[in-house]
Structures are given as structure tokens and as C-alpha cells.
Amino acid sequence: MSTVDVEDRTGGLPRWAFLPAALGVLLIGLPALGMLVEVPWSDLPGLLTSEASLAAMGLSLRTSIAATALAVVLGVPLALVLAWTRLPAARVVRVVVLLPLVLPPVVSGLALLTTFGRRGLLGQYLSVLGIDIAFSTTAVVLAQAFVAMPFLVLSVKGAARAAGRRHEVIAATLGAGPTTVLRRVTIPLLAPALGSGIALAFARCLGEFGATLTFAGSLQGVTRTLPLEIYLQRETDPDAAIALSLLLILLAAVLVLLTQRPGANRHGWLPQPGPDDRRRSRVSEADRAARAGTPGGGER
């Protein structure tokens, strides 16, 4: 009898499948390697510590942290609403929330400009109130949160769906109010997914370029983040551009690596089969028990 040995080192895949897979790795890996060859290693410290570079790094770090925080505060509740409620408009909301993932950044920037710009939908009223976010660091944070929040929402929503509501139901039967349940049960349960969502959102904030350029402008220390600095340095000092690019690649790699921690994947970004499946069936069993109104059903 011919069987597919999925325990084999090849995972039971046909040999030919490894060729396109390897080419895929090259497609993404080679350009990174190509850049390493160009890096002016001896000048690297000087290039990275120039006034303009340091200003861009500092700004990128501050805005990315602020934007990620904003994405967490708004994105986590949004993810839970999308995962667990049955609102009639949920489908539309889901599409709207995920839009920034697929929009070209320059379109995101134009959208922000026509909304929060001086003559924008909201911006004109904010202007009257004396709130002017044009060309400010706030504009950068808004642009970054706009493009990064979907990553967080996706990550947390997926985990919330997979986890089900068993623990929450139990906690509620034990007398905890909805807010306590959210704080003491839901959030700790979703922590690994939240962690990888934060890392991805932060990485996306660091890499934001098009929306910032279109919406916020470019001024050293105020709106010129690392990617904008790279874009500009390219004109006069390609070596500096390469040096800063290397920094961004390393940061991105570390952040993506963080999302790959064993355990971080359990609920979220890249759900894995295996032990998890068994766990999930236990969850649904407990769910049924809970729904049947048996307090403490999870203990059986």
C-alpha cells in the first residue's frame, strides 16, 4: 500500500515542490543579501550616528511606540467585537478595518489628508478649534496607527475566535462582571497573540513611508522618520541610505522573529496543528458543558 509519510523529513511533499519553495526564499532573501554586500562597513558607525540619522531613529522610535499603543487601545476591543459579537454590520466593518493592509500607502496618505488635513472632512473643524495636526509629529503617529492597526486586529481576532469563550463563561458564573472577565480572563488568555500582534504592528509602524510622506511631510526631528530619511539620503549619500536600510532590515527581522516564538503562534498569527487540535476539542467540549448550564463544567 502506498502511503504518504508525513513524519518524513520532507513532510511527505513531492520533491519538485522544494524547487519553487527555494526560489521563493531566494526572491526575498537575495535582495537582503545584495544590500549586505553594498554596506559600507568601515563607515557604518559614522553614518549611523550622524545628526540626521540619530534624529530619524529617535523620531521613528517615539512615533512607532505611540502609534502601537494607540493601535492596542483601539484595536484590542475592536478585535474582540469582531470575533465575538453578531452585529449586522460586522462584515462591512471587517472589510473597512482591513483596508489599510491592501491599500497602497500613498492612497492611505491621501485618505488621511482628505480627512484630517486642514481642509479635510474633520480637519476643518479641528482647525477652527485651534487643533492643527498638519506637519506635526501627531500626523506621523496617526498615519502609522492607520496602517498598523489591522495587523494587531487580525492577530487578536484570530486568537479570540480560536480560544472560544469557555473561560469567560465560567468566570461569569462565578460572579465576575464583564469588565473583570475581560481584564482577568480574556486579556491574559490572549497575551501571546497580543504580543505577536504588537510586534507586527510596531514593525509596520517603523516601516511606514508613503502615508507619512503624503500626509505628514518631512522635517528633521519632527516628521522625517527613518524610511523618509533613507529616501532623501539616497539622492546625495547612497551609503548613508544603505546603512540606515540595514538597520531597518535587522530591526524588522528581530521583530518578525519575536512573533515566531513557540507559544506565540498558538492562538494567533500562524496557527499550528498538532497538540493544539486536541486542546481545541477539549475547549469545545467545555463550551458545550458550559452552555448546558453546568457550573464548573471545565473541571470534568
Next chain:
Amino acid sequence: MRLRLAALAAAVVCTVMLAGCGAGSPGAAEAAREHPHDGAVPGDEGELPADESELSGDLTVFAAASLHGVFEDLAEEFTLQHPQARVRFSFAGSADLVAQLNAGAPADVLAAADESTMAAAIGAGSVQEEPRIFAANTLVLITPPDNPAGIGDVSDLAGTDVVVCAPHVPCGAATVELAQRLGFEVQPVSEEGSVADVLGKVSSGQARAGLVYRTDARAAGDAVRAVEIPGADDVVNRYPIAVASETSQSTLAQAWVDFVLGPQGRDALTEAGFRTP
């Protein structure tokens, strides 16, 4: 679901690594504008010497983004004269074009927006010497059409939200030089990487004023209000054109260069707001 998430994760990696993707040259298309055809053109057609009308082949021209509109128009006239020839363009920032050319991109002609980028192409041996200056551009002051800050001339710029090109790019270098010469002060709220970005910030009303090339202001039409700066003619940006070293179409390439420098080229460039030699 798993596949979709994996694809998304891959997209994230891509996006972060290519922090600058989609940077391109936004707004270049805005510059495209129909110019009324010069009445003299159709008459010239039949009177050409036989050898010139036999020019044929595909010509690839690398041209600065600010030449978009005027070069497209000129190509139409050129192919009327040489029906066997075809002109294709790659429009981008001059620095990008030279970088591509030096890396071996196939082009027959390079038309740059400033002499220093052309010098880089000469240094790398990518173009044939001597490049010839075919146009020049000067700076103008622009405001949104309704001029909310009441800008009348450069002396009004202090204390208002003005956007300029970064000193790294040719239009920004020209801005710094002009400010020094005329003795006015600019404290920009943003230093953009391209003229198109300055134009966009002003036409959207986001900024109260900006400094751009005369040709860009003209191409923008009613979207901005342009104010000539007295003394701006002292700071000009010259546009050099040269045939690429690696061209396989040297006759056709030279014909295009001559055409741009000739009367029709001059008329079209003047019409677009360029100074011509």
C-alpha cells in the same frame, strides 16, 4: 485560513523590508497636459530631406519627471516627421534615472533636470560627452488658490507654514541659494523629496505657501496660485541632454537630441514655462 495568514505574514515581511515601496514619483502624471499643437508642424512634414524621414526603430529616453508633459507632446511631433520611429519614455527623478543608467538600464538618451546628476552619469561613462543644455527652470512662489495667509511676496514667508524641497534634491538646493541671494528667510514646516510633493501639500491647502519650479506651477493650472519672485532668474537649474554610451540607435538618438534643441523643441519648452537657450 492558514494559507491566508501565512500570505499576510509574508506580506508583512516584504513591506517592512522594502520600507520605501510605492515611493515612485507620485504626481508625475499631473504634469501631463495637452498643449495646443503648433500650427507650423504639419506644414514641415513633406519638406523633409529624404534621408531624415528614413529614421526608424525604437528609441528609449530617460527623462526627468518635470519633462513629462512637454516630452510626450514632442514625441508625437517627432513621430509625425519620422513615421518609422517610436519614442518610449521612462520619467523619474534625475538621480534615480542616473542610478538606473549607471547600473546598466537600456536607454538611448538621458535628459536630466540638473547638471550635477548629469555629471554623475558622465563620471560613470554612461553618456557621451558633451551634454547640451536644452532648457532651464526657475523658482516661483505658490499658494493655495484662495491664498489664506495673504502671501504677496517672499518677505511674507516668515512665520507662515511654507513647504520647500529638501536641500538634498536640485529644487531644494536652488531654494537655499535663492533665499541667500535675495536675503529672505524660510523656516519650512516640511522639506519634501520632490517638487510634486511640495505641489501636493500646497494645492491641498495643507501648507500656506511653497516654492516650486515655474513649469510645475504652470502644469498645476488652477490648483495653485503662482507668484513670480523678482530676482528668481538669477538662480536657474539647467537641463542637460546627452546620448547614452551604450545606445544601439545612435543616429535616432542624435536626431531626438537635435529635435529637442531645435525650433519645435524650443517652442514646446517655452510653452511649458521653461527658459530655453
